[in-house]
Amino acid sequence: MGADARLSELKLELPPAPQPVATYLTAVRHGDLLYVSGHGPLRSDKTMITGKVGAELDVTEGQAAARQTGLAILATVRSHLGTLDKVIRLIKVLGMVNGTPDFAEQPKVINGFSDLMVEVFGDSGKGARSAVGMGSLPGNIAVEIEAIFQVRD
Secondary structure (H helix, E strand, C coil), X not given: CCHHHHHHHCCCCCCCCCCCCCCCCCEEEECCEEEEEEECCXXXXXXXXECCECCCECHHHHHHHHHHHHHHHHHHHHHHHCCHHHEEEEEEEEEEEEECCCCCCHHXXXXXXXXXXXXXXXXXXXXXXXXXXXXXXXXXXXXXXEEEEEECC
16 A cells, blocks of 8 residues: 555545745755655644643643644655655654753654654654754744655656
């Protein structure tokens, strides 16, 4: 089963593909790699999930924000490739969590993204990953994630 069919089977709704808000591209393809810029937890109504994990949000809410960020990234990937079925595998992920200074569960939060990638792509959705804490993120978003995918024509 392809990734697009899997998305439908899971009844997952992608938000509109985000548009750049500054001088950058949401994704750049170089050879068989698609580099996806940092995305936030964009909902279908175009609002973002905001707040600091460890203060306004707990770990479960942070995971939901990371999952929503994953849906936004998938929207960008589909927008650039025309279909998610052109994704061969997830290569690398950088997950940034807007957390309080004492918050230390960034990997658990970013699992919200990683688990979604495995749901959609199977074992090919597992990639190398970093999960780090940030003192703040643009617009006070809860999570920002960037990713690199291997893709085919």
